[in-house]
Amino acid sequence: DAGVIQSPRHEVTEMGQEVTLRCKPISGHDYLFWYRQTMMRGLELLIYFNNNVPIDDSGMPEDRFSAKMPNASFSTLKIQPSEPRDSAVYFCASSLGLAGGSYYNEQFFGPGTRLTVL
Amino acid sequence: DAKTTQPTSMDCAEGRAANLPCNHSTISGNEYVYWYRQIHSQGPQYIIHGLKNNETNEMASLIITEDRKSSTLILPHATLRDTAVYYCIVRGGVLNYGGSQGNLIFGKGTKLSVKP
Numbered sequence: 001d002a003g004v005i006q007s008p009r010h011e012v013t014e015m016g017q018e019v020t021l022r023c024k025p026i027s028g029h030d031y032l033f034w035y036r037q038t039m040m041r042g043l044e045l046l047i048y049f050n051n052n053v054p055i056d057d058s059g060m061p062e063d064r065f066s067a068k069m070p071n072a073s074f075s076t077l078k079i080q081p082s083e084p085r086d087s088a089v090y091f092c093a094s095s096l097g098l099a100g101g102s103y104y105n106e107q108f109f110g111p112g113t114r115l116t117v118l
Numbered sequence: 119d120a121k122t123t124q125p126t127s128m129d130c131a132e133g134r135a136a137n138l139p140c141n142h143s144t145i146s147g148n149e150y151v152y153w154y155r156q157i158h159s160q161g162p163q164y165i166i167h168g169l170k171n172n173e174t175n176e177m178a179s180l181i182i183t184e185d186r187k188s189s190t191l192i193l194p195h196a197t198l199r200d201t202a203v204y205y206c207i208v209r210g211g212v213l214n215y216g217g218s219q220g221n222l223i224f225g226k227g228t229k230l231s232v233k234p
Binding site for chain 1: 149159161162209
């Protein structure tokens with residue numbers, strides 16, 4: 001398997017523009033996670049899906065952020081309109097399960113998308 | 119908030135063992151200790167996890183104290199490629215599954231620098 005795939009790897013946009021980040025999870029994984037990493041706040045969970053259904057979006061910063069998972073092999077994170085404070089590295093991760101303790105529930109992370117909003 | 123405390127940074131000589139400490143004094147009985155690392159510009163990578171007993175795999179060893187309030191990750195022969203930020207995470211297990219207990223909550227981690 002190619003692992004978790006994210007695109008684009010780098011995105012530079014201007015304030016006010018719509019940004020769409022994409023993720024393809026590992027085949028067969030039932031859980032998909034979106035994280036954001038900044039110097040100030042570190043790595044924080046934004047939202048996660050189970051079997052394509054959003055389960056917990058309490059980490060989504062505000063209504064400008066939205067995430068969808070139309071099928072088991074694709075998810076998007078959209079920011080509209082984008083702002084300079086959204087500049088960060090966005091990671092997608094996937095796993096077979098959620099609970100700790102099982103070797104099968106490890107989260108595998110993608111390479112991330114580095115977003116710069118000017 | 120992260121339920122762990124780690125030193126901000128550590129240095130280690132190449133070829134020597136790297137011992138990374140972590141305090142998790144409020145860990146509950148069904149929570150696991152997990153370690154991930156993040157090499158510069160890459161996504162986090164799972165290393166090892168444990169509940170009560172010491173664990174070892176091809177990457178590292180995990181030593182958990184008897185009272186489970188602290189643990190140490192050991193990289194037996196550190197190489198330059200082990201330079202990374204190491205995160206110690208307390209994660210809910212199957213018995214208290216539900217809600218967000220199984221989620222990974224990342225703290226600041228320890229930046230390990232392996233020097234030649």
